Amino acid sequence: MSRRRALAAAGAMGLAAPGARAQEGWPARPVQMVVAFPPGGQADVAARPVAAALERVFGQAVPVVNRPGAGGILGSASVARAAPDGHTALMALSSLGVLPESERIMGRAPAYTMEQLVPVARITADPTVLLVPAGAPWRTLDDFVAAARARPGAITYGSAGNYSTLHVAMAMLTGAASIELLHVPFQGGGPALTALLSGTIEALASGPGPALPHVKEGRLRALACWGRERIAGFETVPTFVELGHPEVEFYIWAGVFLPVATPRPVLERWGQALRTACGQDAALRRALEAAGSPLAYQDSEAFSAFVEADTRRLTRAVQRIGRVE
Template sequence: MKRRDFLAGLGGLSTLALTGQTVQAQEAWPSKNISMVVPFPAGGQADIAARPVATYMQKVLGKAVIIDNRSGAGGSLGNSTVARAAPDGHTLLMTLSSLAVLPESDRIYGRPVAYEVDQLQPIARVLADPTLFAVPASAPWKTIQEFVADAKARPGAISYGSSGPFGTLHVSMEMFALSAGLKMLHVPYRGAAPAVSDLIGGQIQALASAPGTLKQHVDAGTLRVLANFGAERLAAFPDLPTFKELGYSDVEFYIWAGLFAPKGMPAPVVTKLRDTVRDAMKDPEVTKVFEAAGNMPAYQDSEDFAKFVAKDSERLVATAKKIGKV
């Protein structure tokens, strides 16, 4: 064999070896523990969505799936952390519908944009619950009509909590306030859980949050819910009217939770991750956790989820622009 042909053969073998190594590396995912970033404190909607899915993934994949509650800036800190992470499938994000609103809020305030939505790849939607309007059980209001009448009589006197400016809880409450012509005092928190705690304690007077963060407190008699931001009544709260039923036709808000990854992951990793989450959402142990918390599973695979995010985000960004600087 001529030297030239021999060297060419070696080159071909090297290429095959490198290709084989790449395929093997991709097929080996996960090769280390997985971090699932939740951009809010423990106990909120994103955290409720993340934990049973992470438990299932850990069992199936054979690597630890560690929940990283990285709260701050209404969720922007955790979202941007994952947007900048290596696209190797070892850093994931379980986030909420504020995902698209937060970059818009940076633009509204003239700040550097922390991340863009297109830096993240939708993997699957897990939950899609409407927010519920809650007040302390000791509050004088038994209906939305009573609340609106009092808020109009005392502009700026009634305070409400949120997970931060332009987060899910803030946008939903401002959507209602704009529709009803109310002026309330906004008190931002680092997430839903501390806001719920202060609502129970009476430090704030109202809150819009997910059923899963409110149901145990409603059942315990410490909170009262007055309205549902969804288009239809919920099975877990069958007697709770929707805002649309109450005459607020433009008030509709869903606090969905979904799994994302940094854009640019290898196709085999994406496929395995999608398959794993799909199977997790079929697992009775996972769905039982959600249903016990008052959250009905609302699974969508990546393609349908991407379309859903685009449509929902368009509506929420328009609301954010109406809110303006706060």
């Protein structure tokens, strides 16, 4: 089922009387915003200011609940299986569409499928940035690639887990540059970034938001970015496209999803609330910009089309990676 058909199915369910009753006085209690990763990563950076803005719209508490595990599978599956009453939402990353395919590659039944979730709104869409410690000997991408070719498999890089967005981004680079690196998976972008800062790993593809403060403080160095254009806050950092790798382009997006059977009136209430928050809440916009992850809002229809196209592209990348033991 496509995203648009899933949304239509959810709408049809919402026409029934139970759906109408579900909206009366909604929300009548706090609404959870689930993040399937530990605190400090890209999803967390988006979720916290969005939750604060929604509290002002809903008039209810919107706690952010971190449910890490299995590279994002556990938290995402918990929302896919949650009661479809609109009181549990997911702030997901682009890995959401990758994980079911990675499970199939590993010979396991997926813990959830994309058909179980409805895209409600996109919040951010940031290219990843290649980071190394400030004390590393590599000052340019050419330096890094040359070192990797001289010592195949010796340079370590982290990710938020096997087949996570950060893993897929680096796999695009290693394939395009014909280099071999040693992958060290963590349970989220936050722990991976901490490992880079402590010297446990030597490189990382990171969302620009979590990376920016450490680059500004001089603790990390950015060598290149995966965007088609340079990123605000990283204006001196060239893109892989500029550096001769036109196929190396990747974005970490963050967006809100609800269980597919959520009644149409509640879906519409969520859509209206997020449109209001993203369009009118200056504190939300300032928080995202300060984190280096500016607002890139899309409504449900546009986001659904975006997710379909992005999932197809990332699924192909995961299939190229193949089985990871």
